[in-house]
Amino acid sequence: MEILIRGLRYIVTQDDHRRILKNSSILIKEGIIESVGKADGHADYIVDGRRFIAIPGLINTHAHVPMTLFRGVADDMELFPWLQEKIWPMEANLKPYHIKAGTELGILEAVKTGTTTLFDMYFFEDVIAEVFTKFGVRGVLAEAILDFGTPECKDADTCINIADRFVERWRGHQLIKPGYGPHAPYTVSPERLRCISERASDNNSLIQIHLAETEREVNEVKERTGKRPIDLAMDTGILGPKTIAAHVVWPSEREIELLAQSGVLVSHNPVSNLKLASGFSPVPDMISRGVKVSLGTDGPASNNLMDLMETIKVTALIHKAVKKDPTAMPAQLVFDMATRIPGDLLDWKIGRIEPGFEADIVLLDTKLPWWTPLHSVISHLVYSARSTDVKYVLIRGNLIVENGIFTKKDEDEIMMEAEKASLDLLDKSGVSSMLKSMD
Ligand SMILES: [Zn+2]
Known part of the structure; x- marks a missing residue:
C-alpha cells in the first residue's frame, strides 16, 4: 500500500536540523x-495537503486510558481523599467490560486530538492491549502493581505474575510495548520495587x-523509610533508561542529579498537577541539568482530557x-518533548517525519483564523493550534482518522457504550452522578 500526501503547506520534520x-x-x-x-506521481491513496501541515504523531507518556469512565465524577478534591473516597472504590468494581468501553473512548479522544502513541498504566492491561491493536494505535502499556492488590489481583504477588504473563504475551508486537507498572513508592514496598526492577x-x-x-508523598515515604521517593526508587534499581517516571513535581537538588544520571524519562503532567494542586514541577531546571522530560495528560479523571x-x-x-521568565520554555523545546524526545527512547x-521512520x-488544518497570518509554524x-484542527491521523501508514472521522468504529457507538459502562460502574459503587437523573 502506497500513500502520497501531496503538496503539504508545511512539514514539521522534527529531524536533527528541525x-x-x-x-x-x-x-x-x-x-x-x-x-x-x-515526491509526486501515483499512489494507492492520495491526500491533497495544500491546507494542512504535517507533524509527527504526538506521544503521550502518561495516562490511565480507561479512566475516561470517571471523567467529571469527582472534581475539585485533594489527591489522597480523591483516591481513597472516590477513585479506589469505583475501581474496585471494574470488570473487563468497563475497561474495554473506557479504553475505546480514550483512544478515540486521544487520536482525534493528534496522539498516535499512548502510554498507559492500569489494570486488565491485556484487555487494553486488545483494543489498541484492534484500532491500530501504538501503546506502551504497563500492568499496574500495588501492595494491596488491584481490581484484577488480590495481592501484589498475583499482580506481578499477571504482569509477567502480560509482558510475555505482547513482547515483540508491532504496536505494543508491554511492561510493569509499580504504582508509586507509597503503594509498593522497596522489596517489591527491587523484585519488579529485576x-x-x-x-x-x-x-x-x-x-x-505530591509533597505529602515525599513526607510519608521519608517517615516510613528515611528516604525521599526518588532516592528510594534509585536504591531499588527501578530507575534506568527503560523507566518512565510520571509527575516528578517534588525532586530535591540531589534527586534531580540522580534522575539525570539514571537516564529515566520523566513524564511531565502539568494539567493534572494544576487540577490536583500538586505543585509546579521544576521542568526547566531538570532539563538544564540533563534530565529527559516528555509530556503526559495523566488519566481523564484528573485532567479531564x-x-x-x-x-x-x-x-x-x-x-x-x-520562573518569571518568558524564555524559560521555548515552543520548539516543548514540541520536542511531545515528539522526538520520547520517540528516541523507544526502539520504534x-x-x-524522516525517510525510514514509521508513518x-x-x-492539521491551517486554513483557519487562529492560524492566520502564519509567521511561525x-x-x-504550541500557542494557537487547537486539537480540533486535526483532520488526518496515520499510524504505521494506517489511516485512523480520515477527514476528521475515526475510521475504526462508529464514534457514536463508542460514546454510547462508554456512557452505559460508566453508569453501571457508578451504580455498583454507590457514587452519584448527574447523568443518573437525566432523561
Ligand atoms: Zn497517573
Missing part, C-alpha cells in the same frame, strides 16, 4: 516513510511509575510564569 519544509510531499510505503520532499531487566521491558507527585495539544500549550505557559522509529503522521503549533 527542518520545516514548504510545499512538500510525503510518500509512505508499507507503513514506513519512503520520502519527504518533492523482572523488567530480565524481560528487557519498560517500567512506568508515579514518582514524587486526553488532549496532548492542550498539555503542550499549558507546559509552554506555566513555566514562564513560575517514531517522533520524526505516524498527523495533519512552531509558535502556532
